[in-house]
Amino acid sequence: MTVDAHPDTEIPDPRDFGLAVVAEEDLSDEALALVQEVRALVDTVAHTRAGADDLAAARAAVAEARARLDGPRHDVGTMVRHSFPDGRVEWGTLTNAVAGPTNPLAMPLRLERAEDGDLRGTTVLNGVYQGPPGLVHGGWLAAVLDQALGSAANAAGMPGLTANLDVNYRRPTPLNTPVEVSARVTGTERRKVFVAAEIRHNGEVTAEGTAIMVRIGLPGDSGS
Numbered sequence: 001m002t003v004d005a006h007p008d009t010e011i012p013d014p015r016d017f018g019l020a021v022v023a024e025e026d027l028s029d030e031a032l033a034l035v036q037e038v039r040a041l042v043d044t045v046a047h048t049r050a051g052a053d054d055l056a057a058a059r060a061a062v063a064e065a066r067a068r069l070d071g072p073r074h075d076v077g078t079m080v081r082h083s084f085p086d087g088r089v090e091w092g093t094l095t096n097a098v099a100g101p102t103n104p105l106a107m108p109l110r111l112e113r114a115e116d117g118d119l120r121g122t123t124v125l126n127g128v129y130q131g132p133p134g135l136v137h138g139g140w141l142a143a144v145l146d147q148a149l150g151s152a153a154n155a156a157g158m159p160g161l162t163a164n165l166d167v168n169y170r171r172p173t174p175l176n177t178p179v180e181v182s183a184r185v186t187g188t189e190r191r192k193v194f195v196a197a198e199i200r201h202n203g204e205v206t207a208e209g210t211a212i213m214v215r216i217g218l219p220g221d222s223g224s
């Protein structure tokens, strides 16, 4: 098994798969502010103890907002292009459940390459992601790890699909507080990309995962 972050084939371009692409810098401030407001709204709705009058008024206001937005939509599968100053580009799904910039359900998770080569980022999982009292649901932790693992392969120029995901929960992960996420490629073997990731709270690992990502073949590739 080799550890090689340099792909030996061209990086897949979503347009070659017939997918629409939007540039991250073209997402409007208004759209991003709305996403943030709705994210906060979901947490508020989940926890409110408001009375019937306020609940009814809020429902009407939300219904009106939804009707106002019920027009043209991005196609499912639309990708968002992130351009780096050095000319490198990366793609992600616009409404990705963990990192999609327009998805109010996404935490969101933003990962950047650190000096040691790992992807690192900080996120906060609010009460919407609750499992045991006050703690993050294990399924959502797996989702955060899966995203970080996929992003590590993607950032190394080897985007793929998760074939196998192995998660260990070491300590309870608290809600509503920053947690650090890190991920890296640990090896490659043919189309398989081996990746590892951790979630830490106050420097202590609360959950860790490894995965095998199988690289996406280019249209027309032999797949080897």
Ligand SMILES: CCCCC/C=C\C/C=C\C/C=C\C/C=C\CCCC(=O)SCCNC(=O)CCNC(=O)[C@H](O)C(C)(C)COP(=O)(O)OP(=O)(O)OC[C@H]1O[C@@H](n2cnc3c(N)ncnc32)[C@H](O)[C@@H]1OP(=O)(O)O
Residues within 6 Å of the ligand: 012, 013, 014, 017, 091, 092, 093, 146, 147, 148, 149, 150, 151, 154, 159, 160, 161, 162, 163, 164, 189, 190, 191, 192, 212, 214, 216
């Ligand atoms: C879709 C095209 C989009 C194009 C977009 C362009 C750019 C993309 C940019 C960014 C997007 C990327 C990342 C985003 C970040 C994170 C997202 C989170 C990740 C996910 O949320 S992702 C959803 C869940 N995921 C699935 O929905 C996969 C369902 N599944 C399959 O689609 C197939 O199952 C597949 C493709 C995995 C393999 O199928 P296949 O036919 O292509 O390949 P094959 O079976 O030949 O396996 C090849 C080698 O992998 C080994 N292998 C296979 N399976 C294994 C297993 N389970 N355990 C251990 N080893 C395994 C074999 O043993 C062989 O190994 P060997 O080389 O040694 O023989």
